[in-house]
Amino acid sequence: MLVGVTHTDGRAEAARLAAKLWGLRILHGEKSCSDIGAPLLVISQFTLYGDARRGRRPTWQAAAPGPVAEPLVEAVVAELRALGAQVETGVFGADMKVTLTNDGPITLVLDV
Template identity: 50%
Template sequence: MKIVVQRCKRAKVDVSGETIGSIGQGLLLLVGITHEDCEKDAAYLADKIAGLRIFEDEDGKMNLSVADIGGAILSVSQFTLYGDCRKGKRPSFTTAAKPEIAEPLYEKFNDLLRQKGLVVETGQFGADMDVDFTNWGPVTLILDHPFQ
């Protein structure tokens, strides 16, 4: 799994002009899944993200998690994170998991975050989505598991 984590002041996702997921301050997650990923990978990353201390405390240090600030998560599936651009000019997506593998694992990942007490909004798996957000900082991190 590969996840782009963006600290945000607000984020929303629209499908066909309708907002289907929206949060205030928190984390926007772009979630990519490859065919080798399993529930163990999802559990590791859910735990890592839930405890990730990337929000500033009263001293201006990144010491607080999304739960500590009362924030939420907007999780958006993003198969293009596994786009391989090394050959030619057109990306290959052969390492991205097929929908029948990726969708249940994506849903499991989101459920694991919810089980940690986090508010999780989502996009629509496989849909053409418009994602709008304000990156806060900006702070953007890329998490991989297994580590690559």
């Protein structure tokens, strides 16, 4: 899961997102991660709030700054773990090499 945080997000949004992600029936046979105990990888991704509607250079103004975003990404992870999920994480703010393989033609943007 790539998790982006904006300025208006708070603990309530973190809890709603965790519950939604854990119960969303997007796996084979209309199963959710909670149905099969699937492990999750949560990566902070501020670029989800990139805006390139004007000009040729995206702006990241909608993304919350690190001191705001980091505790909320951690809250999503904590909420998922409280729901029983096995969660791995990246390093907040690090320049990481993450490989993503989509198994099927689906990518969802959830705005809770």
